[in-house]
Amino acid sequence: MKILTAVSDRDLLAGIEKYLTLAGYDVVGAFDGVQAATRLAEEKIDLSIVEEDLPRMPRGGVFPDEMPVAVLTKNKNTSGGETKYLSFPFSPAELSSAVSMMINDMTGGRGNE
Amino acid sequence: MNKVRRKFVVLATVAVFVVLTALLTVINGINFTMVAEDADRVTEMISSGAGRFPNVNMPERGGFREPGKMGPDSPETAHSARYFTVKISQNGEAETVALNISAFTEEEAKDIAVSLMNEKRGWTNGIYRYRVYKEGGDTFVTVVDQGRELLPSYRILVISIIGEIICIALCLAFLIVMSKKIFKPIEEADRRQREFLAEAENEFKIPLTVIGLNTEVIEKTVGQSDETLSINRQVKKLISLTKKIPTLGITGTQDTVCDLTDVARDTINEYAQKFNERNIKLSCSVADGVTAKGNKEEYRAALGEILENSLKFAKTSATFTLSLTGDRTLIESTNDADLPDGSCDRVFDRFTRLENSSGVDGVGLGLSGVKDFARGMNGRVSASVEGGVFKLRVAL
Numbered sequence: 001m002k003i004l005t006a007v008s009d010r011d012l013l014a015g016i017e018k019y020l021t022l023a024g025y026d027v028v029g030a031f032d033g034v035q036a037a038t039r040l041a042e043e044k045i046d047l048s049i050v051e052e053d054l055p056r057m058p059r060g061g062v063f064p065d066e067m068p069v070a071v072l073t074k075n076k077n078t079s080g081g082e083t084k085y086l087s088f089p090f091s092p093a094e095l096s097s098a099v100s101m102m103i104n105d106m107t108g109g110r111g112n113e
Numbered sequence: 114m115n116k117v118r119r120k121f122v123v124l125a126t127v128a129v130f131v132v133l134t135a136l137l138t139v140i141n142g143i144n145f146t147m148v149a150e151d152a153d154r155v156t157e158m159i160s161s162g163a164g165r166f167p168n169v170n171m172p173e174r175g176g177f178r179e180p181g182k183m184g185p186d187s188p189e190t191a192h193s194a195r196y197f198t199v200k201i202s203q204n205g206e207a208e209t210v211a212l213n214i215s216a217f218t219e220e221e222a223k224d225i226a227v228s229l230m231n232e233k234r235g236w237t238n239g240i241y242r243y244r245v246y247k248e249g250g251d252t253f254v255t256v257v258d259q260g261r262e263l264l265p266s267y268r269i270l271v272i273s274i275i276g277e278i279i280c281i282a283l284c285l286a287f288l289i290v291m292s293k294k295i296f297k298p299i300e301e302a303d304r305r306q307r308e309f310l311a312e313a314e315n316e317f318k319i320p321l322t323v324i325g326l327n328t329e330v331i332e333k334t335v336g337q338s339d340e341t342l343s344i345n346r347q348v349k350k351l352i353s354l355t356k357k358i359p360t361l362g363i364t365g366t367q368d369t370v371c372d373l374t375d376v377a378r379d380t381i382n383e384y385a386q387k388f389n390e391r392n393i394k395l396s397c398s399v400a401d402g403v404t405a406k407g408n409k410e411e412y413r414a415a416l417g418e419i420l421e422n423s424l425k426f427a428k429t430s431a432t433f434t435l436s437l438t439g440d441r442t443l444i445e446s447t448n449d450a451d452l453p454d455g456s457c458d459r460v461f462d463r464f465t466r467l468e469n470s471s472g473v474d475g476v477g478l479g480l481s482g483v484k485d486f487a488r489g490m491n492g493r494v495s496a497s498v499e500g501g502v503f504k505l506r507v508a509l
Contacts, residue, residue, distance in 0.1 A: 015323045019326045088322055
């Protein structure tokens with residue numbers, strides 16, 4: 001399972017990458033929209049974790065419609081809609097849970113295959 | 114115009130109205146009392162002359178009277194007074210003693226006198242001052258027309274009322290204009306404070322997330338230690354504080370009407386799972402169709418804090434009730450927290466945590482936000498423990 005993490009804060013990017021790697025995922029990072037687009041073009045990404053208002057995001061977005069995307073946001077009220085939101089500050093357990101839920105949605109409950 | 118400014122303008126205008134009304138009431142009251150006293154002085158003089166003016170010392174013809182001799186003490190009073198006196202004998206026979214007035218005939222004067230004979234003194238028909246007195250077994254009724262003397266007093270009264278209305282209108286206009294200047298720095302400071310809170314909340318979010326993630330990575334690679342546990346505890350505390358920052362800005366704005374029933378049901382649904390996870394039985398009663406003035410998000414935050422408090426401190430059960438009592442909206446929450454009986458309003462103090470909060474996440478800000486919100490809505494909050502049950506009550 002390959003996860004693209006696209007956040008502008010380098011420390012946050014490194015933290016998420018290390019944490020998810022330790023959790024057993026294959027993680028690639030991007031710190032802006034252009035780099036995220038490059039990663040998506042070069043590698044087969046299964047799901048993405050992207051910061052809301054990521055800088056240098058190409059017009060029209062970079063994520064395919066069918067790709068599950070978790071949006072990291074500073075807003076509190078993010079319920080509703082199909083997009084999975086994770087509000088800052090989130091705990092490692094919340095991140096883990098969000099990723100697991102997305103994988104379950106993708107695989108129909110068969111987990112990380 | 115914002116709420117505080119509007120309140121200031123209304124209160125200041127009401128204060129000016131009260132002061133002006135009191136002042137003008139006293140001035141006009143004294144004025145009318147003096148006219149009545151002058152009239153009584155005239156009727157007294159007539160009564161001393163058995164129904165007519167006694168002989169008065171006339172000034173030398175061609176000369177001015179002494180300065181200061183005005184009103185009833187003027188030698189002209191006997192000539193200018195419009196009055197009549199009727200004598201009513203013991204057998205009820207009325208006889209006109211004096212009729213120095215053109216408004217009444219002798220018969221009309223007698224009828225008026227008979228109708229007043231059981232009184233002492235006072236006003237009749239608005240402008241006529243009367244006095245009833247006895248002499249030699251007969252009853253005398255003297256009625257004096259004070260219309261001419263009352264006219265300036267009525268003019269002053271009308272001018273006072275018009276003057277007061279103009280004064281209040283000018284004052285209101287002045288306050289509306291000036292309050293903008295007076296409140297500008299206050300509104301600016303309030304705006305800056307809100308902005309700072311919002312920015313502070315946002316700026317803390319990412320660093321806290323990073324610290325939490327890195328600590329978890331250290332624990333997974335190097336192993337858990339007292340230090341990493343301590344970092345995690347402090348991070349949790351700071352995250353909790355960060356989440357409370359928006360509630361510090363809850364002020365209770367009353368500009369819009371929101372469906373409180375809907376907000377309460379949404380908030381309960383949001384928390385129901387959390388109560389289940391902690392094996393706490395949450396019983397809720399939400400009345401239908403409860404609406405209230407105020408901001409929906411502020412209500413949501415306040416109700417969330419109340420449920421959060423129950424979630425943290427309840428041992429096995431909690432209740433939440435939203436009801437209407439008269440014109441008041443009541444929000445009541447109970448839980449079986451382990452606390453001694455008595456009032457515990459100090460839960461509403463900022464950064465205050467009670468004796469049962471050891472080991473429970475939090476910084477002591479949640480219920481203080483609820484209190485600020487209730488106050489902003491002109492409501493009241495109270496908290497007490499009865500029979501080991503903590504009861505929180507918010508009346509809006």
